[in-house]
Amino acid sequence: MPGQVNYEPLTPLTYLRRSAYVYPDKTAVVYNHRSFTYAQFNARVNRLADALQKEGIQKGEKVAFMCPNTPPMLEAHYGVPLAGAVLVSVNIRLSAREIAYILNHSDTKIVFVDTEFADVIEPILNELPNVKLIVNIDDGAAPKRLPGPDYEGFLASGSPEDIKIPVIDEMDNITINYTSGTTGLPKGVMYCHRNAYLNALGACVEHGINTKTVYLWTLPMFHCNGWCFTWAVTAAGGTHVCLRKVAPDEIFSVIEKQGVTMLCAAPVVLISMSNFPGAQDVKLQKPLRVVTGGAPPAPTVIKNMEVMGVEVVQVYGLTEVYGPHTICEWQDKWDSLPFEERAKIKARQGVAYITAAHVKVVDGQMKRVPHDGQTMGEIVMRGNNVMLGYYKQPEASEEAFRGGWFHSGDVAVTHPDGYIEIKDRSKDVIISGGENISSVEVENVIYQHPDVMEVAVIGVPDEKWGEVPKAFVVPKPGTNPTAESIINFCREHIARFKCPKHVEFGALPKTATGKIQKYVLRNDAWKGRDKQVN
């Protein structure tokens, strides 16, 4: 049906075309002291697409970017698909070994590398038989360059004129995002044009994104294509504020300077923002909406942000569902609740996005669990927000899609009002003396302890109970809490059997996207044992 008078394939590429037509002179992208209008942004994207085609890139071939949240990374989200190719966004925090795996597994032909990461890529250059060209993105971050042209020169070789949008089948692959995965090798999650278009439009409605939106890029674009905000902000004709480094002082300074109205960030970023020494004195010039996700935020963290005048909204999803699939949709009737109650509600994952149709919590027989806020089950999803599948892993895709639903592996309850709340990753549930303990519940309590900055709770072996909770705590700077004070604090708030029997202090192992790697903690704790939980 493509090309019919009443049918146009859905693709986010149309968003940039339209904004370049409607808002040619409006600021589309800001980065340090540079900025691009929508006309310039569009022209650069056209150049990129044309240059890629001149380089011989064919429809469906893969082009990888290893680049922080700078303008070229945003341009990649349009230029690569406009050339008919598929964008592979590489997590910039990965090791050379993992990157080599991803570039080879994805059959990437051309790799764009920010000079900051030239050192990481250099040692693996001769292990990439499919890669025929490296392009250096150099805005002065590091002196090292790899063999190959410069990004700006590469753009200059392409024409700035609009070229025909090459999407004929809207279910065609647009990007591949490799899951950072807490275990095993990364899997390549394939997105399609249609669903990227719909998720982005859904984001505009859910978050009220419009032409006045000034969006700060704290969330990595390599993470689910920035939860599809790479496309959403452009669709509405808003302004992208790019940011190379995510540090609280930098964030607060840019928020003030650029009049930022929205940002997305994992709870770990909110923790560092709310613990920033100058946080108390921050005066927001415009209302600021912070969309958080990636892990259930502790109510305390939400509370801290609200004290600063920030509106916190939680979304929940996974790489396999284009980032956000649910949102804790706010109800007017909650406005009048006490602060603590509201923070608790905001920690819930909520309901399906307007464009994401189906989500439910099910038991082992794929039946909805009762909406009682108690019965745990697995979150499963279906509809226009689910990936095409894992690239070249049909068996893994089938396994993930068993029963006609995508299986998240996340354990949740459904409250009587239909809102879901994550209790844990399947593998993070602690079974102690036959009782299920949600490690997240214990963590949320410990987060309320005045001396705690971060915490992870896992089950460790115990002769009597099988396993018992153990807390790994990062204290706030300048504090020195004792294990006893942590355990006693828990006993004041939750059932005794849920309280940690052991507490250890120190740094936490994390994935490249900032997720705490509980499996590393578990590996240590269970070394040499029969039972291995991950």
Added chain:
Amino acid sequence: MPGQVNYEPLTPLTYLRRSAYVYPDKTAVVYNHRSFTYAQFNARVNRLADALQKEGIQKGEKVAFMCPNTPPMLEAHYGVPLAGAVLVSVNIRLSAREIAYILNHSDTKIVFVDTEFADVIEPILNELPNVKLIVNIDDGAAPKRLPGPDYEGFLASGSPEDIKIPVIDEMDNITINYTSGTTGLPKGVMYCHRNAYLNALGACVEHGINTKTVYLWTLPMFHCNGWCFTWAVTAAGGTHVCLRKVAPDEIFSVIEKQGVTMLCAAPVVLISMSNFPGAQDVKLQKPLRVVTGGAPPAPTVIKNMEVMGVEVVQVYGLTEVYGPHTICEWQDKWDSLPFEERAKIKARQGVAYITAAHVKVVDGQMKRVPHDGQTMGEIVMRGNNVMLGYYKQPEASEEAFRGGWFHSGDVAVTHPDGYIEIKDRSKDVIISGGENISSVEVENVIYQHPDVMEVAVIGVPDEKWGEVPKAFVVPKPGTNPTAESIINFCREHIARFKCPKHVEFGALPKTATGKIQKYVLRNDAWKGRDKQVN
């Protein structure tokens, strides 16, 4: 691909399901002293669908509603498609003859009739061989009832439980809207689920519709399904305020009482609102957005509304493109322009909706006219906002879709910034002594005359010039302008050859949707002549 884990057919039916899940206790529909929550609205829709199925309605069969903007009309937009059927929204201002034509041409099986129109339908009851059931919608508007069940009783015969959404092919027909047409027999414009879904979502983004939106139903729902706002407001979980009669006192009273934030209306409604004696004293409790369309509003009308504190936004389209296809997207840089300049800009039809992809002004060879604000051409559209075609009129559809674009028949220019501005309907251009005169341009000037309430300009025969402009004027109550004062006023503002040579005072003939029927005026003026313009 339906039913796949990553593909769900797009249909606005999902919007109601979601809002009933997320906002069960929120007010969905208000009508006089009654109101329904989203749970109730959904249950009534389910009952309607189930009752229709029990009545034997099959997939794709037609169900007609002849009903003002009361709750059953809104319920029809969900209940009929949920039964797998196609909704035929009948223009309630039509004559019995026209209605009989529409019900027969559309193969309607069941007709729902508000008692206010029982008198109109009764005489044609025996001329409707396909109609097997009439259902009376009775909220006390009129005593007459037709043979057949009562609406509330009909609902009671259906189950309130959710039934499976029956959409498998998203391109399936969801509604048929007969064009009122200024000439000829009405044509049945077919909408599909996908495009209705997309237009509604686009409306949410374009107009910032969200859960706090309180939408007043001044625009008839039978007109392009209320420009798809029947679906959009529900999608966002807003509140529909129903209204049987569109009278200025009623409108202002409901705006105040219900805290209305948005309404849509043709310019003729804005004229009557701004001429309402109490208009000067109106205090809006919340910001009010008025979306206008259906005819180019005179700058004076926009100005009058803005004086009242109303934000006026113009959209443009036709029944064939789901109502709005373009919007005069506002640019921040225009905020600082003088009032007159801003009103002029707001009178432009603008750019394509975010979901409506393609619109352009073309010459006879389908080439874009220069963006010079001068060269006239025809507006053509393409993409996910164009009708499936005319029901049972493949030749008319082909003619409308010639060259792969929908031909609007509207004549416009494109300004240097890419915004289009309608100059006229093709047939409304007056050719006088070889010069083209836009009748709309002349009307806009006359609207600025202090004594003019409404005006229509047509070409009338003239021995010397072929044709010359003639103005038909409705004076404001209590004024008594002369032809000379109108003509002199025009001469002060536009070229002499464009000024009317004749002026006549009195009421204007109008279609059921309030469009001025220039063909009636022209028929009179050209009676017995060779040339016939319409």
